[in-house]
Amino acid sequence: MRKMFSVIYYEYKMQMKRLATWGILLAATILSFLDNLPTARNLNRLEFLNEPAYFIYRVISLDSLVLLFGLMFLLAERFPLDSKTGMKSLFMTLAMQKWQYMLGKLLGGLLYTFSVLCIFLALCTTIYFAAAPFAISLPECIIPFVKAIFVSVLPVSLFVSFCSIALPGIMDIRLFYILAAVFWGANAAYVDSADANPFYLITSGDLVHLIWIHPEWSYLDKGSVLANGIFLMGSGLLFIGLLFLKPQFWRSE
C-alpha cells in the first residue's frame, strides 16, 4: 500500500507542477469570465445570471468542458511516457506489483483532475460573488457549489481521469486523441432542450440539472440522471478493468 501511495503522491505532484496545467486553468477561467461575469452586457444576455446556482451550472456545463479537454491531453501520456522514458521498466525491477502501479497512476490522476476542477469552480464562484452588482448571500453560493462538487465534479473527474489514463495504456495515444476529440466535439455541439439529455454527455448531462434547472422545463427525468451518473462512473471503471486484463502490460508474476 505504501508504494501505491508513493505513486499517487508523485503523480499528483508532477501534474500539479506542470506549467501546462496552470495554462489550461487560466484559459478556461478567462473563457468563463468572458461568458459569465455579471457585467451589464452578460446580465442582459443571460436571463438567470443573477442566480448563483445558474452561474455554477453554466460554468460546470460549458466552461469546464474546455478545462477537461485540456486535462485529458495531459493525463493521456502518463503510461506511454513511462514506457518511453524507461521508468516502467525501472518500476518493474522493484518489488512493486501491477495493481500498485496502475492504481497509483489512476488515483493520482483522479486526485489531480478533481483538484483542478475544484480550484476552477472555486475561483469562478469567488469572483462572481465579489463582482456581482447585486446582493448575494454566502449560502446562496455555497450550497450550489457543494452540490456541484458531489453531483458533477466528482463523477466527471472519475470519468475523465480514468478514461484518459487507462485507454492510452491499451491503444495508441494518437488514436485515443482522435476518438476523444470526436467525443468532446459531440458534447460541445449538443444543444440543451426540454427533452432528457443523452446519457453520454460529460458535463451537460441531466446529472448537472441537480444543481439548477430551467423554471419552464422543471421536470427532471430521474432515469436520465441515473443513466448519466452510471455512464460517467461506470465507463471509467470499465476501462480500468480492460487495462488490468491487458496481457503483457507488466512483468509476469
Place this chain on the structure above:
Amino acid sequence: MIRRIKSEIKIIGINFFIVAVFFTIAVIAFAIIAGELLDFYSVSFEVIFPFFVTIIAGEWGKTRADGNFDIIASQSKSVFHWVLCRYVIIFGLSCIFAILSMTGASAVRYELPLWELLIIYFPPAFFLSSLCALFGIICRQEHIATLICGIVWLITLIARSLLRLPGIEYLYLFIRYTGDPNHIWLWNKGIITLAGLFLWGILYGLCRRPNLS
C-alpha cells in the same frame, strides 16, 4: 525530393496509415447511417476532419519535440525547409484520405459537389494544422502543440454565439456548420487561408532565429 518523401513516410510509420484508413471508413460509415436532419458534410469535413488533420500534424509531424531536432537544427542548412517539407508531406497524405472520404461519402449521400467540399475542408484544416506546426516549433514537449490547437478548436466550436458580433463571421472557422446566414462563406474561407499563410510567415521568422536549438 522522392527520396525525402520516402524517408519521411518511413519515419511516419505504418500506424498513421492504419489510423487514417480506420478514420476514412468511419466517416463513410457515418455518411451511411447519419439521418437527413444532420448537416453531414459541414460536420464531417469542416469540423471533424480538419481537427483530425491537426492531430496528424501535431503527433506525426513533430518538429521541436522530435528526438533528433537538435542535430537537424545545427546541421541542416535551413530548419524552415525541413519543417515545411515535413508539414507538406503529412498534410498532403492527410488530404488524400480526406478526398477519399469525400468521394466515398458522396457515393452514398450526394449533397455537394467535390470542389465545394474541398473549399469547405481546406481552409480550417490548413489554418489549424499550421497553428499546430507553429506551436510544434515553439514547444519542446510532446503533445503540447496538439493540446493548444485542440483547445482553440473546442472553444471555436462552443463559441458560436460570438457570431452575433459584427465581423466575426468572416473569421469564424466553421462558418458552413453554423449555416452561413449571410452567404459570405467564400470570403470567410479566403481570409482563413490567408491567416494560415500568415502563421507560416511567423514560423519562417522563428526558424531563422540563431538560438533555435
